[in-house]
Amino acid sequence: MTKWLVTCAWPTSSDIPHLGNMVGSALSADVFARYLRLAGEEVVYVSGSDHHGTPLEVEALKKGVSPKELADSNHARISEVFKKWLISFDNYTTTESEVHKRFVREHYMRIYSHPGNIFTRAEKIHYCPFDKRFLPDRFVEGTCRFCGFGNARGDQCDNCGRPLDAEDLVEPHCVICGRRTELRETTQWFFDLPRFRDYVAAYLDRSNLSPNVISFSKAWLREGLRPRSITRDSKWGIPAPFPGAEGKTIYVWMEDVLGYVSALIEFFERSGNPDGWREFWFGKDAKTSFFIGKDNIPFHSILLPALLHASGEPYNEPSLISSTEFLTFSGQKFSKSRRIGIWCDEALSLMPADYWRYVLIALRPEGSDIDLSWASIEQIVNNELNDAFGNLVNRTLTSVKRFCGGVFAVDSSTLRPEEAEYLKEINARHLDIGTLYSEAEIKSACRKILEQATSANRYLSSTQPWSVYKTDKASGDSILYAALNAVKLISIELLPIIPGAAQEFLRQAGFFRRSKPSWSDTGLDADLPLQVGEVSPVFYKVDGSKLEETLESLRAEASAGTRA
RNA sequence: AGCGGGGUAGGGGAGCCUGGUUACCCCGCAGGGCUCAUAACCCUGAGGUCGGUGGUUCAAAUCCACCCCCCGCUACCA
Numbered sequence: 001m002t003k004w005l006v007t008c009a010w011p012t013s014s015d016i017p018h019l020g021n022m023v024g025s026a027l028s029a030d031v032f033a034r035y036l037r038l039a040g041e042e043v044v045y046v047s048g049s050d051h052h053g054t055p056l057e058v059e060a061l062k063k064g065v066s067p068k069e070l071a072d073s074n075h076a077r078i079s080e081v082f083k084k085w086l087i088s089f090d091n092y093t094t095t096e097s098e099v100h101k102r103f104v105r106e107h108y109m110r111i112y113s114h115p116g117n118i119f120t121r122a123e124k125i126h127y128c129p130f131d132k133r134f135l136p137d138r139f140v141e142g143t144c145r146f147c148g149f150g151n152a153r154g155d156q157c158d159n160c161g162r163p164l165d166a167e168d169l170v171e172p173h174c175v176i177c178g179r180r181t182e183l184r185e186t187t188q189w190f191f192d193l194p195r196f197r198d199y200v201a202a203y204l205d206r207s208n209l210s211p212n213v214i215s216f217s218k219a220w221l222r223e224g225l226r227p228r229s230i231t232r233d234s235k236w237g238i239p240a241p242f243p244g245a246e247g248k249t250i251y252v253w254m255e256d257v258l259g260y261v262s263a264l265i266e267f268f269e270r271s272g273n274p275d276g277w278r279e280f281w282f283g284k285d286a287k288t289s290f291f292i293g294k295d296n297i298p299f300h301s302i303l304l305p306a307l308l309h310a311s312g313e314p315y316n317e318p319s320l321i322s323s324t325e326f327l328t329f330s331g332q333k334f335s336k337s338r339r340i341g342i343w344c345d346e347a348l349s350l351m352p353a354d355y356w357r358y359v360l361i362a363l364r365p366e367g368s369d370i371d372l373s374w375a376s377i378e379q380i381v382n383n384e385l386n387d388a389f390g391n392l393v394n395r396t397l398t399s400v401k402r403f404c405g406g407v408f409a410v411d412s413s414t415l416r417p418e419e420a421e422y423l424k425e426i427n428a429r430h431l432d433i434g435t436l437y438s439e440a441e442i443k444s445a446c447r448k449i450l451e452q453a454t455s456a457n458r459y460l461s462s463t464q465p466w467s468v469y470k471t472d473k474a475s476g477d478s479i480l481y482a483a484l485n486a487v488k489l490i491s492i493e494l495l496p497i498i499p500g501a502a503q504e505f506l507r508q509a510g511f512f513r514r515s516k517p518s519w520s521d522t523g524l525d526a527d528l529p530l531q532v533g534e535v536s537p538v539f540y541k542v543d544g545s546k547l548e549e550t551l552e553s554l555r556a557e558a559s560a561g562t563r564a
Numbered sequence: 565a566g567c568g569g570g571g572u573a574g575g576g577g578a579g580c581c582u583g584g585u586u587a588c589c590c591c592g593c594a595g596g597g598c599u600c601a602u603a604a605c606c607c608u609g610a611g612g613u614c615g616g617u618g619g620u621u622c623a624a625a626u627c628c629a630c631c632c633c634c635c636g637c638u639a640c641c642a
Contacts, residue, residue: 012642055641125640136640155640193639212569216637219568226639252642294569294636325569326635333635362591367577368570369635376575376591383591387604395601402600447577447590454590461598461606469600537602 003279003286006033006045007260009296010095013049013074014056016081018343019372020334021293023360024324028442029291030087031361032322034496035437039519044280046263048093048100049075052237053252054136061176067236071096081344085353086499091267095238095252095259099269103262104255105241108230110311112242116195117310118230120187120244124167125233126154127184128174134233135174140181142169189242190227191254196306197225203305203317212294213321217301228303230254257304260290261315287319289440294323322440325365330373342372342551349554350547351381354498355539358385361497364443378544385498388453389490390539393505395460396483397535403469403476408484409529410477419482422459426452426482430489430522437496449493456486484509485524492517504538 008025011017017026026047033045051071060070075094082092093100111117126140127133137154144152145168154169172181204217230250231240237249261281268276280286290300300321308315327334334341347356359380363370400408415423429452436445460483469476488511494502495517506512510530515521 009642014642050642053642123640138641153641216568220637220639223567223638228639232640251640253639256642293642296642297568298637298639299642328635363576370576373575379575379591386602391602391604393601395605397601399600443577450590457605458607460600464598464600466598466600539602541602 001285002041003283004033004036004041004043005260005264005280005286005288006036006043006291007263007289008047008291009293010048010050010256010259011078012053012055013051013071013078013094014053014059015074015336016078016343016345018334018336018341019347019356019360020327020329020341022085022344023327023364024293024322025291026082026087027085027357027360028322028324028364028440029289030089031357031442031496032289032291032437032440034088034499035434035519038492038495038517039434039438044090044264044267045088046091046093046260046267047089048091048095048097048259048263049078050252050256050259051075051094051096052249052255054139054234054236057234057236058139058176068096077345081348084348085344085357088499091263091270093259093263093266095255097262097266099266100255100259100262101238103265104238104250104258107258107261107307107311108250109241110313111191111307114310114312117192118189118242119192119227120189121227122185122187123229124183125186126172126174126181128177128179128181130177130179131174134184134186135176135181136232137164139175140169140172141175142172144168145170186233188229189231189240189245189248190229191307191310193225193228193303193306196309197221199309200225200302200306204301207317208319209301209321210323213297213301213323216297220298220302225302228254253299253303254307257299257307260288260304261308281316282314283316286316288316289320289322290318291322291440292324294325297321297323320440325367325369327360327363327365328369328371331371339555346551346554350550351542352500354501355381355385355542358446358498361442361446364446366441366443374544374548377547378542381539382541384450385501386537386539386541388450388457389494390537392453392457392460392490393487393508394535394537396456396480396487397509397532399465399480400484400530400532401535403465404480406532407529408477408480408532410481411525411528412481412523414474414478415481416475416478418463419478422482423485426455426486426489427522429455430493433493434519442497445493446497449490449497452486452490452493456483456490459483459486481524484530485522488524488527489522492519492522501538508533508535508538 006029008029033043036043056071057067060067079092126135128135140154141151143150154164156164173179174181201221204214231245231248232251234249238255240248240250264277264280268274292300300318305317329341332340359377362380363372433445433448463479465476465479487509491502491505510532511527
């Protein structure tokens with residue numbers, strides 16, 4: 001049995017995640033975690049809300065509340081959304097947790113204790129004399145030196161697309177108060193990432209990471225690594241522990257990734273086994289996995305291993321980094337400000353969580369960006385979830401009621417050769433699906449489960465148990481045995497993706513009455529005699545354009561409520 | 565601008581590294597079949613200049629060069 005730490009990118013608590021945020025991180029990790037548990041591995045799945053960072057601080061300022069208050073209330077909403085989406089976190093915490101803050105400070109002091117890992121350097125940063133604070137480039141606006149665009153941000157000009165430096169803005173002003181900013185010198189603490197170039201290069205070579213992660217990371221190494229600043233002149237965050245760094249906090253990216261350790265520590269402290277986490281991060285039979293969007297590969301493939309290694313502690317290197325491309329919505333990027341896309345809370349007012357989970361996994365953008373549209377939602381729910389899976393289960397269970405009086409008790413010893421052959425086929429596919437899951441090839445696993453359903457539907461149509469039963473009960477039973485076994489396999493296979501609905505399949509069929517579902521418990525004999533009780537359709541069809549209308553009216557109500 | 569990834573039928577993917585019969589699979593579409601089932605399921609069919617141009621080769625989706633388009637990163641958004 002392997003100990004698996006499963007993690008996903010930490011959602012920022014400045015807003016509820018949208019479907020694009022959900023697909024590659026929390027949902028993908030959840031499917032992976034659920035599969036591993038089903039397969040009998042020891043799994044701890046952790047993540048948390050990223051509370052720190054300037055966007056949240058600025059939003060809190062605008063709303064007139066403290067960053068802590070805003071973060072906490074958003075965290076409560078985000079946690080609720082994850083629960084409703086059936087995300088099976090073992091610990092969903094925040095970067096404000098005492099364990100996290102303590103761990104991050106201790107970890108940096110450990111890195112600091114090895115001379116040369118951390119050094120200081122003076123930098124020129126925008127400063128707002130009115131707000132009395134330093135501002136990240138993103139929070140300074142001005143006129144672009146290159147194209148003259150008036151609303152260019154300090155990090156990039158939205159008009160000409162050029163990346164900018166602080167000095168490239170003409171008449172820079174603070175986005176909070178609008179007043180003129182000035183450049184001030186300030187000292188920051190830096191992590192000497194280039195020191196770990198050889199280590200990271202060797203790690204990438206011996207690792208088993210996916211080709212896109214490797215090639216992306218190696219490109220970074222070729223360009224040359226740069227020191228990463230650890231500290232920021234901001235009050236909102238974790239106080240930097242270095243001597244002389246009083247008043248500074250740790251930059252979010254330099255603490256977020258350490259949450260993969262601290263959230264696990266917190267989990268084990270709560271369960272009364274404070275050292276349990278060590279086996280997961282240091283143990284020989286332990287693996288770690290990270291589910292992220294393509295935008296933050298290097299933080300996981302380069303920065304994280306370097307930060308862990310630099311502490312001198314015997315951390316395992318990240319074993320699996322699964323990154324997805326982006327989801328677009330009806331051809332456009334998800335946009336909070338323009339309200340393009342669907343957010344995870346409002347999604348649940350349109351369809352049950354299992355529907356969304358299936359749609360997102362069926363589309364999971366693994367190779368390139370994938371577009372989500374109302375039409376694709378409708379098509380996937382209706383034709384795959386409802387027709388292929390739902391109807392297969394329904395027609396099989398209804399057959400048991402109709403032809404066997406609701407009780408199926410004939411065991412595998414009476415199977416005809418045809419059915420024995422068919423069982424070989426679906427069991428082989430079950431093994432393939434398990435392999436895909438274990439490699440986090442989640443979309444391919446999903447496609448293959450659909451093949452499993454297609455093959456079962458085909459089998460029923462070609463063997464026609466409804467006419468066989470008229471003359472030959474034994475052959476009819478043999479066919480139904482195979483069909484029921486396919487339903488059992490498919491239900492197990494779908495448990496990681498649509499846990500609620502797959503459980504309902506198992507319940508209606510009467511599988512796993514006496515034991516917990518398990519990936520390898522594929523035979524039917526142990527479940528006999530099956531008592532098929534009330535059978536009812538598990539899914540219903542949806543109308544894409546009606547869903548769209550519903551969402552629009554929901555939003556209209558919500559904004560009317562805000563104004564009132 | 566530089567770097568990385570992607571571009572294969574209406575949509576999604578496999579094939580590309582390691583060149584080789586009619587380019588494969590799923591969804592959708594058209595026609596047919598079946599009647600256990602949720603107007604479901606099954607079968608057959610139509611649909612492709614494999615982003616473009618040029619090159620290497622007996623042979624290119626596959627290898628090389630140049631170009632176009634989409635996305636990301638470029639280290640202070642997370």
